[in-house]
Amino acid sequence: MTKYVGKNIPRLDGYDKATGRGLYTTDIYLPHMLHAAVLRSPYAHAKVISVDVSEAEKMEGVVAIATKDNTPRTYFNATASMFLTNLPDKPVLDQQIFSDVVRYIGDEVAAVAAETEAIAKEALKKIKVVYEELPAVYNVDDAMKDGAPQVQPDFSPGNNVCGGVVKIRYGDAEANWDKGEVFAETKVYMQRIKQAQLETHGAVADYNPKGHLKVYSTTQTPYPAKMILATIFDMPASNVHVKNPPYVGGGFGVRIGLSAKAEAIASALSILAKRPVKYIYSRSEDFLTSDSRHEGYIVSKISAMKDGTFVALDTRAYMNTGAYATLGVELAGVTGANGTSGAYRFPNIHYDGYVIYTNQETAGAFRGFGAPQGAFALETCVDQLAKQLGRDPLDLRLQNALRDGDEWWFPYPITSCKLMDCLKEAAKSIGWDEKRGKKQTGTIRRGVGIGCGTHVSNGAPFCLDYNAAFMRIEVDGSLLVSSAVPEIGPGSTTGLLQIAADAVGVPMENARFAFGDTDVAPFDVGSHASRTLYSAGYLLVRLAVDLREQIFEWAGKFLDVDPSTLDLVDGQIVSKCDAAEPHIEPTPLSYLAHQAHLRAKQFVVSGCKAPTNSPPFHAHAAEVEVDMETGMIKVLKLAAAHDVGVAVNPILVEGQIESGLIMGLGYALREEMTYQEGKGFYNDSYHKYMLPTMDETPEMESIIVEGFDPDGPFGVKGVGECGMIPTAPAIVGAVEDAIGIRFYEIPLTPGRVLKKIKEVYGD
Amino acid sequence: MTKYVGKNIPRLDGYDKATGRGLYTTDIYLPHMLHAAVLRSPYAHAKVISVDVSEAEKMEGVVAIATKDNTPRTYFNATASMFLTNLPDKPVLDQQIFSDVVRYIGDEVAAVAAETEAIAKEALKKIKVVYEELPAVYNVDDAMKDGAPQVQPDFSPGNNVCGGVVKIRYGDAEANWDKGEVFAETKVYMQRIKQAQLETHGAVADYNPKGHLKVYSTTQTPYPAKMILATIFDMPASNVHVKNPPYVGGGFGVRIGLSAKAEAIASALSILAKRPVKYIYSRSEDFLTSDSRHEGYIVSKISAMKDGTFVALDTRAYMNTGAYATLGVELAGVTGANGTSGAYRFPNIHYDGYVIYTNQETAGAFRGFGAPQGAFALETCVDQLAKQLGRDPLDLRLQNALRDGDEWWFPYPITSCKLMDCLKEAAKSIGWDEKRGKKQTGTIRRGVGIGCGTHVSNGAPFCLDYNAAFMRIEVDGSLLVSSAVPEIGPGSTTGLLQIAADAVGVPMENARFAFGDTDVAPFDVGSHASRTLYSAGYLLVRLAVDLREQIFEWAGKFLDVDPSTLDLVDGQIVSKCDAAEPHIEPTPLSYLAHQAHLRAKQFVVSGCKAPTNSPPFHAHAAEVEVDMETGMIKVLKLAAAHDVGVAVNPILVEGQIESGLIMGLGYALREEMTYQEGKGFYNDSYHKYMLPTMDETPEMESIIVEGFDPDGPFGVKGVGECGMIPTAPAIVGAVEDAIGIRFYEIPLTPGRVLKKIKEVYGD
Secondary structure, eight states: OOSSTTSOOOOTTHHHHHHTOSOOGGGOOOTTOEEEEEEEOSSSSEEEEEEEOHHHHTSTTEEEEEOTTSSOOOOBOSBTHHHHBOSTTOOOOOBOSSOSEEOSTTOEEEEEEESSHHHHHHHHTTOEEEEEEOOOOOSHHHHHSTTOOOSOTTTSTTSOBTTSOEEEEESOHHHHGGGOSEEEEEEEEEOOOOOOOSSOOEEEEEEOTTSOEEEEEOOSOHHHHHHHHHHHTTOOGGGEEEEOOSBOSOOTTTTSBSSTTHHHHHHHHHHHHTSOEEEEOOHHHHHHHSOBOOEEEEEEEEEEOTTSOEEEEEEEEEEEEETSOTTHHHHHHHIIIIITTTTBOOSOEEEEEEEEEOSSOOBOOOTTTTHHHHHHHHHHHHHHHHHHHTOOHHHHHHHHBOOTTOOOSSSSOOOOOOHHHHHHHHHHHHTHHHHTTOOOOSSEEEEEEEEEEEOOSSSTTTBOOOEEEEEEEOTTSOEEEEOOOOBSSSOHHHHHHHHHHHHHTOOGGGEEEEOSBTTTSSOBOOSOTTOIIIIIHHHHHHHHHHHHHHHHHHHHHHHTSOGGGEEEETTEEEEOTTSOSSOOOOEEHHHHHHHHHHTTOOOEEEEEEOOOOOOOEEEEEEEEEEETTTOOEEEEEEEEEEEOBSOSSHHHHHHHHHHHHHHHHHHHHTOOOOEETTTEESOOSGGGSOOOOGGGOOEEEEEEOOOOOTTSGGGBOOOTTGGGSSHHHHHHHHHHHHHSOOOOBSOOOHHHHHHHHHHHHOO | OOSSTTSOOOOTTHHHHHHTOSOOGGGOOOTTOEEEEEEEOSSSSEEEEEEEOHHHHTSTTEEEEEETTSSOOOOBOSBTHHHHBOSTTOOOOOBOSSOSEEOSTTOEEEEEEESSHHHHHHHHTTOEEEEEEOOOOOSHHHHHSTTOOOSOTTTSTTSOBTTSOEEEEESOHHHHGGGOSEEEEEEEEEOOOOOOOSSOOEEEEEEOTTSOEEEEEOOSOHHHHHHHHHHHTTOOGGGEEEEOOSBOSOOTTTTSBSSTTHHHHHHHHHHHHTSOEEEEOOHHHHHHHSOBOOEEEEEEEEEEOTTSOEEEEEEEEEEEEETSOTTHHHHHHHIIIIITTTTBOOSOEEEEEEEEEOSSOOBOOOTTTTHHHHHHHHHHHHHHHHHHHTOOHHHHHHHHBOOTTOOOSSSSOOOOOOHHHHHHHHHHHHTHHHHTTOOOOSSEEEEEEEEEEEOOSSSTTTBOOOEEEEEEEOTTSOEEEEOOOOBSSSOHHHHHHHHHHHHHTOOGGGEEEEOSBTTTSSOBOOSOTTOIIIIIHHHHHHHHHHHHHHHHHHHHHHHTSOGGGEEEETTEEEEOTTSOSSOOOOEEHHHHHHHHHHTTOOOEEEEEEOOOOOOOEEEEEEEEEEETTTOOEEEEEEEEEEEOBSOSSHHHHHHHHHHHHHHHHHHHHTOOOOEETTTEESOOSGGGSOOOOGGGOOEEEEEEOOOOOTTSGGGBOOOTTGGGSSHHHHHHHHHHHHHSOOOOBSOOOHHHHHHHHHHHHOO
């Protein structure tokens, strides 16, 4: 029935990227453009008594210096939380461009715009700042103690809990707890990791005192970025124009809203200088002063019957959100929602999520958005329960897995669920039956593990989700779709054009998608929460209905036939198959559109829709090899089975899954931001941060367990984040299968593993 | 009733332009961008036998060379005529990027894209072209002779008449001619002049083989430019994106459609090079190879009663359109329509317009679009008739002037007409009664003259006219209007925002107009034919109705009141004055829009409308001083009274009128493109072309005779071109009043005037 949906259409941005001709923010050049550098706090917590820029201002080539004394003091939240949060007491607006207090090592103190970046950096050295150091707190437990230093006294009075405790209640876990016969309990620790996206944060801001503010940006959400900037600078939102250039070198959650403070700082300087200002984060700035994944710990308890049936789940999560809220609060919701309860039939759920301020770099959104932490906690506890029950972990999961038509705590129904198939397919691919539970000896020991989960197809209910867009037929019958969604890498604009072309009924070659620009289209959330294809696609199929109706109405008059008998197929106006005879001669839309043009008519529609939120499901299985002498873990294979509804572009879906698998492998085994109290993070570059490389990349099998979601456009569900959710649990489970040791803390670095091996097996 | 319409709101582009920060095409820089230079024909007419680029290609830094051998041979018309003409046998598609025949000195033969402009120019010298010279023809009379060389044998077989004779018939001039009692006949000659706009033509084209063609352009009609490029390069129109950068340094008709061939050549080179290419015309190229105003002659005959009542008009116009049609054919229509009959009650009209191909530079659209030529012809003939009747020329005009409710030949009704007031006001301002007909003696002699006319508020019926646009309310209640109209100088985007803000009911400070970009908005004709404010405004007020309806519907539910009782005034939702009590508390749109956003709703509308075409009217009076010894003419004062309906922004209307007056003065007295057979035009720069300067600028009084046009948005009519239409007639009439000599040829250069003085008065 579809010509493009379901096909491996080569991604439209591929040529630009493969040839290096595609533009990114750093490529933007504007006449008279200045370059920025930022002065950052050397203290984890201090009052900024004074900032003296007099010497710096005198430097040749310095044009403007922004400090807390000459920039807006408006409180904001640099993430889309500011305009999208759906949690009751939010958004938490705890940031300023520059503030009277610095709250982590790297916090912004001043910024210089100069004719060259070198001059700007030199000028930073001449800015004299007087600080008054304050007591600092670095971890969750210390921060929750009575009398702990207060990181954000105005926003978490008396404690350091950011945004209040996030609670999820379903059924009655307390009342029903004791109905269970077996009780498992685990406490897991997760490290902080960094998105390490290829392109660092950046912005080129061009402020016109009489007109507007135009900002080229690395944001993954152009529209929310526009709204945040309008708020900070007290401008009408219509006067702020945010655009991707058009490409963004990855996002993974690190720039939902602003790109750290790149847009705000570049804009503040442009306002002062009345000239365009480019500010591109160095790799080090990007590592040390933009959001990362939350570190923390989660205590999970499962109450179950002896036959394995789950009775209740009790989860408490404690996440170190660092100095500012950003998306921490919403994330705690998702940790509780999708990570700790999602994929199983739990009739009773109790979840409390604590997001704790500390004087570390801010933690925020990161692919999976809390779900990888939650999944690690829950899947560890499920494995524990299986062990207590003497059950095969796969079998226990199959017993309790959600299925079609189930009720659950999430406010959107399970419209389609192929979790059982995912579990079976992943297990089959990894060779579960042959390999699991085989006692290993010798230096190199192998094992297999499994994990499963669910996620979302957009940010609802924690975040607002809807889209507006435009669609038009050009004078030659070609289709132009305008939506403010960005293209941050997954190829979603290709997939959306496949959807639009099929929905309208025109050849994809005669269609284009204008994206990533708040002037070309009305409100769109942007790219986050695995939403883009699902949510934007949801609107496009509905706009296509309106557009077709407009075409048929005009064509009916022009061709003198009943509009309701008309269809548009592959760019031809034809009679519907079931229309009464005689059928019309096929009329090319190109001809019709030109005739309409000659009669002063263009087919053009606009609209705005909120989608529902269909849950995707997935199961990952891992096979690993552990070296008992070195503690080195080698992942031999990852098998990932995903229920994504219909895969619009299977090869792009596989790309999403595989990239998630590698990120999940890094999370499980290698990546870790190491905080050194009083000195900040050790890891400030790719050199000092152990990303997985091709050497660590295992055999991967991505299995698309295709279904059809009745709420998704053409049956689609989200997929972007899912690849990294149950990866760490599967790997950690496989390690346990190999060497009989369960790890409750990631990453499983050789040091940590070897230490444990020695504890268990002796030297 | 209006808050902004009618007010002198400072133009929004003023800051950018006054400070030099506004971007024009030449300011656009793209990474890896190449620079272009063009090889042009040294012959007025020749076959291009071969173009050998082998030596040029070898040069270091040369990346691509475009010739007739490697570029599309699609025939096109580089002007908007290609998609907008409404004349039956059109458009005339007689251009190619590079062709087998060159038809004027300067015609394009090849283009080079190189790392620098200097390399590109050097490479031109190494291209070897073999020409076979053909017989050429340079003027209208020669071109119409039997056996004349054929300039475009495929498009005017057997003669050189481009696009066929343009005929206007109204009543029956032939049958009623003899009912007149007095007959006047004049033949006037008009020179070729150049728009000499500040910014030369230019384009930066960026072609992506997998995606689309993006072109920054100096066009005054982005959408038609996009459609023309799509045709030339056989691409879907949706894949072509044309944008102004956003500013364009003047248009005056010279770039309706493409900017000469800038966009086509830059695109052809970008396609070959797969890199962005910038091509900026030199001033000389702009002068010598882009459209100018038609030279030619017009024979006018009036049949009238002895009491002065007009009986019939017979006009034959012969215009030299040069080598290609561009907008010549449509222009001949307007010459006949508005220039030779427009402002008077002629019950019988016979008009034949001949547009003649020659081997000169192409003539095309130029502010007034044929009307200045026609007005010079008709007003000369009316003055002649007055002389024959012994009547005061003002008096004769008042007797025959069109007035409200009159029927006329134009297919749109006279919806409002204050021509009588214009004539009286202009005469009063110049001191007609005291100064006219006073016998002058001595060396310096003074006189006054008058002329009047009408024009259009858009290109209909000769050209198609309609608009499509988008409008949305942002989450903070601010308004964003998206229309593809450009801002080429008149301040029309400021005026349109005034209209939109009043029509929607929001503060103008909270509104912005996104313009000049085919991605931000659907089809719009662009800026020509005095249409922008009238035609785009026409749509905006209607879109505002839809937008308000959408807002009221949502607000009604949200506030629990009947939507039909609501009004939106200055950004506040209020009860209509006449709504039943109780009235609601005023609710800020900012609050409502945010509440709507939180419920997944943005107010967004799109639409498409064709306006009618309300004629503006005007009268100009001039006072001049003639030096009998030198032949020098000094214009002391120009008084211009204009019926523009409502002046949305009076100071901008005055700017339009005054700039038209100065252009008209240049036309009457100074400007002339001088063709040297076999060598081309002498005038290739501002240095060699006698534009009026501040020295020649007289006292000017712009009188806005304000009315209210029922069809115009907020009562508006067109004004952009009118200032230059009856200026030359008024000046030439004033010269006759001063020295008793009627001139039938412009410009009245000192040499031409002195020669005539000597003929009449002796040495």
